[in-house]
Amino acid sequence: MIIGRVAGEITSTIRHPFYAAKKLLVVDRIDVAGGPAGGYLIAVDVVGAGVGETVLVLDEGNGARQVFASTDAPVRSVVVGIIDRIDVTP
Amino acid sequence: MLLGRVIGVVVPAVVYEGLIGTPMLLVQPLDKSGQPSGRSLVAADATRMAGPGELVCYEGGREAALALDPWFVPVDHTIVGIVDAFHREEGAQ
Numbered sequence: 001m002i003i004g005r006v007a008g009e010i011t012s013t014i015r016h017p018f019y020a021a022k023k024l025l026v027v028d029r030i031d032v033a034g035g036p037a038g039g040y041l042i043a044v045d046v047v048g049a050g051v052g053e054t055v056l057v058l059d060e061g062n063g064a065r066q067v068f069a070s071t072d073a074p075v076r077s078v079v080v081g082i083i084d085r086i087d088v089t090p
Numbered sequence: 091m092l093l094g095r096v097i098g099v100v101v102p103a104v105v106y107e108g109l110i111g112t113p114m115l116l117v118q119p120l121d122k123s124g125q126p127s128g129r130s131l132v133a134a135d136a137t138r139m140a141g142p143g144e145l146v147c148y149e150g151g152r153e154a155a156l157a158l159d160p161w162f163v164p165v166d167h168t169i170v171g172i173v174d175a176f177h178r179e180e181g182a183q
Binding site: 007008009010011012013014015016018019024026028039040041042043051052061064072073074075076077 | 091092093121122136137139140147149150151152153154155156157161168170171172173174175176177178179
């Protein structure tokens with residue numbers, strides 16, 4: 001899993017039926033200090049995350065499909081947690 | 091998924107079974123600020139409605155094929171949505 005910060009939301013009318021009525025978030029990858037790590041991804045939100053929040057993102061297909069109890073959903077990235085705090089042991 | 095801009099249409103003469111009739115579009119990947127990033131790629135269009143100039147989101151890898159019907163096809167990128175709006179919070183890095 002990776003950590004990221006929600007940067008925005010995608011609205012889309014024409015989309016694959018699987019994504020109908022699913023919230024899509026644009027998530028910037030960040031490092032443990034909270035700085036940008038470069039890159040971003042668009043992930044389906046299942047926890048109710050909002051813009052500005054630090055989130056935990058699953059970026060792997062089989063786990064993502066398990067979240068949606070499906071064997072054939074075309075999904076790979078899912079926001080599966082909202083992070084309160086990250087403690088790094090020096 | 092990532093954002094991309096459709097920059098062209100690819101018309102294959104012969105395709106592998108299962109891909110007959112699937113639209114193939116030339117997509118320029120975009121970075122998080124919407125600027126072109128990296129080399130363009132050819133993506134199957136699962137929406138069947140995307141066209142040149144449109145902002146789309148596409149999935150890569152194994153999941154790309156799962157968006158199509160039939161799904162057991164040799165495809166590595168598929169457009170799964172046409173983006174109407176992309177709201178980015180002010181001050182976001």
